[in-house]
Amino acid sequence: MHTQAGAPLSRRRFLALSAAGVATGAAALSGCALQVSTGVSGKGETVTLMVKPDDISPELVKQAQKDIGVKIIKVPYSITKLVAMMTNGNPPDLVRGVGAVDAPYFAARDVMEELDPYFAKSSVLELDDLDPVNDLWRYDGRTQGKGPRYGMAKDFSQDSMYWYNTALFDKAGVDYPPESEPVTYEEWLENAKRLTRRKNGQTTVFGGSYNGVLTPNLLASLTVAAGGSLFSDDFSRVDFTAPEARKALGWYIDYCRTKVGPSIIQPDPNTWDGPTYQANRMAMTNSGYWLGGLINADKKLAPVSRLAPAPVFEGGARTSPCQAGTGLWMPKKARKKDAAWRVFEWFFGEAPAKARASSGWGIPTLKSLRPLMPAQEDYQKRVLKVQEAELKHFSVIAFTPFATADSLYAIFNQFAPAAMRGEMSVDSLAGHLNSAMNEQLKRGKEQVG
Structure with a gap:
């Protein structure tokens, strides 16, 4: 059964998260001093992101401070560390995840924040602009692909091509x-x-x-x-x-x-x-x-x-x-939700998203950014034609x-x-x-x- 929003998180659920995470190398963080945001810092808020090094570069962290006045602290991704932080009531504000497989797993354990209210108010991430691949980040308590949104993909590919x-x-x-x-x-x-x-x-x-x-x-x-x-x-x-x-x-x-x-x-x-x-x-x-x-x-x-x-x-x-749809989600117990959402909007809809779209490393997850996909050379135009025809065969495989x-x-x-x-x-x-x-x-x- 899917527990109701706001229901207390039982120790059993966290043990379940922890046990299942054993297969993912947990050694990455051993011996690291863990920085956790403790409040307002500098001009604005400080948000903690649990990500892999390639997800957000040091340059982007600096750019976030400049563009939106939010300081980002990065914690290396580890499911074991994530469970420990959530169990201690001190989770990161945003966490990287692979939508295709992580979204139903964490949503079923009731540890993710429903993002529909944020999307409803956003002028950056508008629902009718979201590519259907973002449905990988939806879960209705039974099936992936329907129901509330719990995250968003940063870019994607149709991975059977x-x-x-x-x-x-x-x-x-x-x-x-x-x-x-x-x-x-x-x-x-x-x-x-x-x-x-x-x-x-x-x-x-x-x-x-x-x-x-x-x-x-x-x-x-x-x-x-x-x-x-x-x-x-x-x-x-x-x-x-x-x-x-x-x-x-x-x-x-x-x-x-x-x-x-x-x-x-x-x-x-x-x-x-x-x-x-x-x-x-x-x-x-x-x-x-x-x-x-x-x-x-x-x-x-x-x-x-x-x-x-x-x-x-x-x-x-x-x-x-x-088969991936890698992106970010917000833990239900995150402390800086509004500041985290501002980082979320910026990362998925503003400067970083535009740069990713024009790089060719993935299809943008906002339809409005598709014109930025590389199409200067003939071979790029050819690839784009094949890719655009393939989009209509996309479906969420739950x-x-x-x-x-x-x-x-x-x-x-x-x-x-x-x-x-x-x-x-x-x-x-x-x-x-x-x-x-x-x-x-x-x-x-x-x-x-």
């Missing part, structure tokens, strides 16, 4: 994927096999990378593309043996088995696709529009790079979700509120390598994932109450 390098396609004699129609996942994998290059047992060129943002929400997205849902109607169970989820899991394990791209049994030494793609050692990368920020800066790579629609499964739905994506990811990584190496059947893997993940979800449901 992929970039490809036409020079590597030419070299391998493989036809380019169409830019107006999606290929099937089976065709994508076939192309990846033909594009892969190996020498002396080493992969010299990955044919394609397809790992999504995090495996649990990738599998949830693939299952919807296959025409089903990974989660039960009440989000309390997964079923990898259902035909659509089995198809999604089977395809992903096949991708890992064929070793056409990085996976947990064949890690990319660069740890992410960007540098490998840039070095012409990856023919396709399942990175959405945001990778254009890196591609545009490379004048040799940009003209040979193209963006393609999210693939489809034969007979399945055409869907092009966002994630469970009963477990963190990280905890489900840890379970997947425990069992999947054996299947990826061909030592376990996909059906056997599906059974293992069902029992372990459903146990985790059951505990989470009990904790939410």
